[in-house]
Amino acid sequence: MSKQKKTLLLSIVFLVIMIILTYLPVAILTVYSFTESKTIGVWNGFSFELYKELFTDDEILTALKNTLIIGLSASALAVVLGTLAAIGIHSMKKAPRMVMESINQITMVNADIVTAIGFMLLFLFVIFIPNDYASLIIAHTVICTPYVIMSVLPRLSQLNPNVYEAGLDLGATPVRALFSIILPQLIPAVIAGFALAFTISLDDFTISTFVSSSVETIPRFLYNKLKVKGVMPVLRALSVFIMAAVFVVLIVINFFSMRTERKKQQIEKNLGGAK
Amino acid sequence: MKSKKKLRLSKGTMAFPYFAVSVLFVIVPLVLILVYAFTDASGNFTFENFARLGAASSWKSIIRSFLIAFFTTVICLLLSYPTALALTKIKASKRMIILMIFIMPMWINSLLRIYAVQLFYADTLGMEKGFVLTLIGMVYDFFPFMLLPIYTILADMDKMVLEASADLGAKPAETFFKVRLPLSMPGIVSGALMVFMPAMSSFAVSDILGYDGGSATFLDGKLFGNVIYYYFERGNYNSGSALALLLLVLILFSTFLSNVLTKGKTARKGGTIA
Structure with a gap:
């Protein structure tokens, strides 16, 4: 003892x-x-002087705006692409599933700098995209989608396939069954995937640096300022602001996932009682 | 039967947009890196880019990156293992919250973590920029990535096996080295990979916390990632691609190795318990 x-x-x-x-x-x-x-x-x-400076600095505000535009659009696209892909991969046989999962793994394990120069070469020599926002959103969507898939796929294998089959037997078309049976059950995983995708986009400066030199984002701004000697004091306020924002998002997500978990337990308990 | 088959097909096609996107934006760029690595500036096939890697400066940066990534991994392991073990000793209800506290920094931007390290170790404690500070920055940056897999495997470990070892007369140290440590290998391997590879290719940490001028020791110089960045910044796509290809091969090889190692171990673990 x-x-x-x-x-x-x-x-x-x-x-x-x-x-x-x-x-x-x-x-x-x-x-x-x-x-x-x-x-x-x-x-x-x-x-609060540094915070006042933070919210009046045009360069920082533009970077913040760009970060949000790119992060939110890329995460939204990644969620659509990733959720569809997860449903598709889940229904696949072993061989195609292996191919898809390997592709997924390549993007996740690859070093940022290798991914970044790959994009740079692609956008320089193969596909010309006239808008820098568009190329950044595409690049971020590609690096975020695997995380959405990783978040949705495990949830899919927990679902009861009989409910979907029952929907079909009761006359629902596969599309209808998808939208009113499968997707609603995936929502917590999709939200988690969205949050994960957003933090990945928020964390990236390597790929942004190589893909576009004209669109300033917060991570790029930070990197460029930190590289030079004599860091601006306003970066301290910026850092605390970002940390606070991320922590609030984290707490909200945890709160929601805890609530859905509790609800699920409640429902299971009720079902057990009904039996 | 027929309708089911049709259904299966229609579901599988939902992955097609992602597949198309992946081919265009994941596979094609890798092929481009491969092509540029084996051609010269005018597009002719050559091994020149790799021959140039034999130059002393490139080799030095690769060895330096390897060493710093190795030290980072070892220090992260030495810090994470006891932390994960301590976590499993406290009450289960409090565990998740404390784990969250450790994982939270992982969610904020890595540049902010590096900045915090600079502010504390360099500006407050007055440490010089260079190898040691870079190492501290890397450990600080990657620690949660080691902690998470090790904690997961320690938390899932069957306590009965450890008790059985003690009951059969093993000393605590023997139980640790002969039972607990071998059983935690899958977690250690995947944690080591998640720390080693990013540390090997990182350039931001050494850019911000590395030596910035004057004469430096061998360990203070440019890292692998810095050299790739340097080539691409100056438009030397061929040499940069050759280095990137080397890095890519290294990453794929160690991922494969880790997959094999962890799979083997989990299978054996299942075997011993059954």
Whole structure:
């Protein structure tokens, strides 16, 4: 008993140390976003000055707008393409399924820089797309879709195929059955896939850098500013703003998935009672 | 029977748009890299680009990348394994929340993580930019990718097997090295791959946290990714493609290796328990 307690205590101490190591840099960043001082270690008094600067800086606001346009369009396209592909892959026989899954894996394991120069060569020499937004949205859609598939595919294999068959037996066309039976059951997985796709798009600067030099996004802006000496203080406010936004999204998603999980359990319990 | 077959066909075709997109935007670019790697600036077939990789500077950057990726993987493993183990010791109800705390940084932009490292280790603690800071940045950046697979495998591990080992008289250290560690190999392999490959091809971390001027030691110089970036930035698509192809082959080979290794291990695990 006492030995078990000792292990528990040791585990907790170790976890606390690891959490501190993980969050200390982020905490310093957050604290110093509320002061104007140019250098870290000098506290110039509490102020929202950097945040004011953040929301009046045209360059940052344009980048933010571009990031949202590209991220949201690419995730939306990836969700449509990925969900359809997942349903298709799920119904496939072993050989074609292997092919599709391998293609999926190539995109996911490939290094960003290799994917990026592939796109660059493609857009330079094979397909000419006159609009930089369009080429960026295409590139982001391609790198995000595998994550949607990975999120939807496991859910599909959990579904009860009899419900779909019953729909068909009751006279629904396959399309109707798809829309009113399969898709509604996929919604939590599709939402998770959308969120995953969006964070992948939000994280990318390598591919954006090589595909388009004219459309500035937040990650590209960050990379270019961080590369030069003497980082602008406003980046601290920008970082905290992005982190806060991502955390809010994460909490919302978790809340929803927990609620659907609880609902599912409730329904299963009720069904059990009915039996 | 007939209608079912038709249905199957119609469902399979739903994957067609994605297949078409993948061929055009995944396969064709890879073919382009292959073509550019084996041609010169005027489009003639050549091995010249690979011969040029034999130059000292390219080799040095590859070795340097390998070393830094190796150190990153080892440090991530040494930090993740005890963390994952400690996680399995605490109450199941609290586990998910603490795991979330560790995973959360993974969701924010990797550049922000690198920036946080710079702000804390360089600006606050006064560390010099260079190899050590780059290593810290990489470990900080990739740690969650190692933690997640190791935690998953440790959490799923059958406690009875560990207890059986103790009951049969194995010392705790023996149980760890002869039972727990071999059983966690699939998690370690997939975690190592998820850290090693991105670390090997990363260029942002060393761009931001690496040595920035003056004379440097061997380890402070350019990495693999930086060299590819450098070639493409200057329009030398052929040499850049040759390097990228090398990286791609390395990635595909280690993915294949990891698939084989983890599959073998899980099969054996099933065997021992049954």
